[in-house]
Amino acid sequence: MARIIGGLGTSHVPAIGAAIAAGRQQEPYWKPFFGGYDAVRAWLGRERPDTVVAFYNDHGLNFFLDKMPTFAVGAAAEYRNADEGWGLPVQKPFRGDPELSWHLIEALVADEFDITTCQEMMVDHAFTVPMSLMYPGGADWPVKVVPVAINTVQHPLPSPARCFKLGRAVGRAIESYAKDAKVLVVGSGGLSHQLDGERAGFINKPFDLMCLEKLQSDPEALTRYSVAELVELAGTQGVELLNWLAMRGALNGQVSKVHGNYHIPISNTASGVLLLENRPLSAIAA
Amino acid sequence: MTVATSHDIPGTTLFDGDMAQKGYALNRMCFSFNDAANRAAFLKDEDAYCAKFGLTARQREAVRQRNVLAMIAAGGNIYYLAKLAGIFGFNVQDVGAQQTGISVEAFKARLAEAGR
Numbered sequence: 001m002a003r004i005i006g007g008l009g010t011s012h013v014p015a016i017g018a019a020i021a022a023g024r025q026q027e028p029y030w031k032p033f034f035g036g037y038d039a040v041r042a043w044l045g046r047e048r049p050d051t052v053v054a055f056y057n058d059h060g061l062n063f064f065l066d067k068m069p070t071f072a073v074g075a076a077a078e079y080r081n082a083d084e085g086w087g088l089p090v091q092k093p094f095r096g097d098p099e100l101s102w103h104l105i106e107a108l109v110a111d112e113f114d115i116t117t118c119q120e121m122m123v124d125h126a127f128t129v130p131m132s133l134m135y136p137g138g139a140d141w142p143v144k145v146v147p148v149a150i151n152t153v154q155h156p157l158p159s160p161a162r163c164f165k166l167g168r169a170v171g172r173a174i175e176s177y178a179k180d181a182k183v184l185v186v187g188s189g190g191l192s193h194q195l196d197g198e199r200a201g202f203i204n205k206p207f208d209l210m211c212l213e214k215l216q217s218d219p220e221a222l223t224r225y226s227v228a229e230l231v232e233l234a235g236t237q238g239v240e241l242l243n244w245l246a247m248r249g250a251l252n253g254q255v256s257k258v259h260g261n262y263h264i265p266i267s268n269t270a271s272g273v274l275l276l277e278n279r280p281l282s283a284i285a286a
Numbered sequence: 287m288t289v290a291t292s293h294d295i296p297g298t299t300l301f302d303g304d305m306a307q308k309g310y311a312l313n314r315m316c317f318s319f320n321d322a323a324n325r326a327a328f329l330k331d332e333d334a335y336c337a338k339f340g341l342t343a344r345q346r347e348a349v350r351q352r353n354v355l356a357m358i359a360a361g362g363n364i365y366y367l368a369k370l371a372g373i374f375g376f377n378v379q380d381v382g383a384q385q386t387g388i389s390v391e392a393f394k395a396r397l398a399e400a401g402r
Binding site for chain 2: 015059060061064065066082083084085086087153154155156194195196197198199200201203205228231232236237263264265267268270
């Protein structure tokens with residue numbers, strides 16, 4: 001049986017990808033950020049997930065405004081990265097897990113989530129930067145992946161409560177998958193930041209710190225916000241917290257914090273990383 | 287009026303259906319900049335490239351002036367505008383400084399201050 005071994009919330013700022021490409025991890029500006037991933041890599045080395053299911057948001061690589069799905073699930077054998085327009089190195093392709101993808105798709109539709117199914121899907125920095133942070137060094141990716149895209153571009157966006165429920169449904173679906181697989185769920189984005197308008201540069205440290213704490217201890221508290229409230233409290237792009245909430249929703253066992261880091265600023269963003277371990281309730285009862 | 291826009295946040299434009307309709311041509315042009323050949327074509331003949339995508343006069347003027355707030359007012363979405371800003375050699379901190387009317391150094395200092 002498949003089981004969810006943990007959840008990782010992580011920033012995905014494009015500048016992180018540029019810093020990796022330029023080898024700047026030890027520079028004073030970057031060290032407080034990259035240092036936050038050593039413990040993540042040590043944990044990954046011990047736990048060795050087989051598949052990563054990643055909630056992320058496309059920034060105009062795969063989806064345009066002509067067709068904008070609220071929730072889209074990858075069902076490809078391979079996911080390619082591509083030029084996003086600002087010179088980030090293109091990452092090598094990711095190996096998909098079509099069998100798990102279709103299991104998720106069937107389970108989600110049965111669970112009344114009207115998702116878009118994508119047999120072809122390019123993945124942008126919101127997907128590739130977390131993968132590069134988890135698995136640095138340029139070797140082949142050691143895991144299969146299932147990308148799940150959540151619309152954070154064009155309002156109306158799905159509510160925090162809805163994204164949490166999507167995560168819950170994904171969590172149930174993974175646990176009902178008959179094959180043996182260790183699955184890590186990832187929530188990509190945030191934390192507070194705003195790129196556009198006169199309020200550009202908005203960062204809300206107290207709100208972020210509260211979120212990092214509640215994501216572990218009481219995630220449902222965060223589902224009470226409306227999207228507009230989230231924009232006000234976390235910034236227009238801080239709504240990427242929706243991806244973290246979906247990730248947290250998928251953790252349906254006993255959840256404990258392995259590691260966390262928070263640093264301001266990376267580019268225009270308050271950056272965060274949070275690694276949560278998930279112990280299935282069946283294992284606890286046994 | 288959508289639910290989201292009923293909540294006014296100063297200095298913030300929620301990119302809703304109204305904005306998506308208004309900004310479609312501009313955002314579609316910016317989306318094309320994922321392709322290096324299109325970026326080169328824009329740089330070679332900006333007027334022709336904007337005309338090809340049917341930008342409105344207001345959008346065209348905002349692009350001509352490299353004015354990000356005016357682009358947003360004309361329906362531009364920041365995720366797509368970022369690709370245009372990249373062509374001009376602006377990063378998100380340059381864009382942030384321009385929109386807030388301060389220097390890039392002051393903008394960076396403001397970000398760092400938020401972490402204290």
